[in-house]
Amino acid sequence: xxxxxxxxxxxxxxxxxxxxxxxxxxxxxxxxxxxxxxxxxxxxxxxxxxxxxxxxxxxxxxxxxxxxxxxxxxxxxxxxxxxxxxxxxxxxxxxxxxxxxxxxxxxxxxxx
Amino acid sequence: xxxxxxxxxxxxxxxxxxxxxxxxxxxxxxxxxxxxxxxxxxxxxxxxxxxxxxxxxxxxxxxxxxxxxxxxxxxxxxxxxxxxxxxxxxxxxxxxxxxxxxxxxxxxxxxxxxxx
Numbered sequence: 001x002x003x004x005x006x007x008x009x010x011x012x013x014x015x016x017x018x019x020x021x022x023x024x025x026x027x028x029x030x031x032x033x034x035x036x037x038x039x040x041x042x043x044x045x046x047x048x049x050x051x052x053x054x055x056x057x058x059x060x061x062x063x064x065x066x067x068x069x070x071x072x073x074x075x076x077x078x079x080x081x082x083x084x085x086x087x088x089x090x091x092x093x094x095x096x097x098x099x100x101x102x103x104x105x106x107x108x109x110x111x112x
Numbered sequence: 113x114x115x116x117x118x119x120x121x122x123x124x125x126x127x128x129x130x131x132x133x134x135x136x137x138x139x140x141x142x143x144x145x146x147x148x149x150x151x152x153x154x155x156x157x158x159x160x161x162x163x164x165x166x167x168x169x170x171x172x173x174x175x176x177x178x179x180x181x182x183x184x185x186x187x188x189x190x191x192x193x194x195x196x197x198x199x200x201x202x203x204x205x206x207x208x209x210x211x212x213x214x215x216x217x218x219x220x221x222x223x224x225x226x227x228x
Contacts, residue, residue: 033216042116042202042219043155088154090217098170099145099204100217104154 002027004089006103014111019076021106023089032072033090033100034063043088047074076108084110115139116220118203124226131190133223135203137183143206144186145217146170146178148199155202161186193227200224 006023013019023032031050035043047058049065049072056063060077076083086107090100115138125131135144146158147170157170159178167178175197177189190197204217 040222042204042221045216045218048216093157098168099143099147099157099160099206102155104152 002029002091002093002101004091004101004103006087006089006106008106009104010107010109012109012111013079015079015081017079019079019083019108020073021075021087021108022071022073023103024071025091026070028069029072029091030069031092032063032065034061034072034074035088035090035102037086037088037105039085046087079108079110081110084108116203116205116218118201118220118223120223121221122224124228125193126228127194128192131193131225131227133188133201133203133225135186135188135220137186137203137205139205139207139218140183141205141207142183143208144180145204145206146176146186146188147202147204148172149202149222150199158188158201190225193225195227198225198227 004023004025033048034046036046037043047056047063052065052069053067054065062075064073086105088105089103093101117136119134143162145160147155149155156172158172158176159170161167161180179187201223203220206217
């Protein structure tokens, strides 16, 4: 089945640093979604991408839909403490009603 | 925030007992999903529903059943809970599966289930 590989698994950074993470697949995706999960809560949608090459921003977050349609990137600029959490990439499964395939997540930890 | 309520938020039960988790939505969305989240595995689909009384299996459906008698409610039942079903369970909803803006899932806050 479709699998999404996220890297890195964990990131330990200082407040104010920029963050980059990515998601790759052996299959082509027509949509890429990025979610963030805070401790004790469900994932929240951050950014949705629909076209190869598309670059979309949401505040300090910027995500890109890779040209090959097999990868996507998420960047966070000038990290702040509330950016801590787990970031997931996701894409539609078969195109039917069976929801999204998720990567295993990148755990972002900000050191004071 | 999407109007999704999961209950209970936390539950501890014993092996072999039946457990039912409830997901209630106020968005009138057609599609509803149950995922489980485990360390090292991410989010995995258990079952989903594409309408009232219309459900189908996901990738980890063994040991689980679901029911959807009303648009707003989607129930997940563990007929005889096992320790391997200790997990965090998330309900999600989607308005549409059409290509474009409506492929997004919106999640509830989760249910932490411990089976002892």
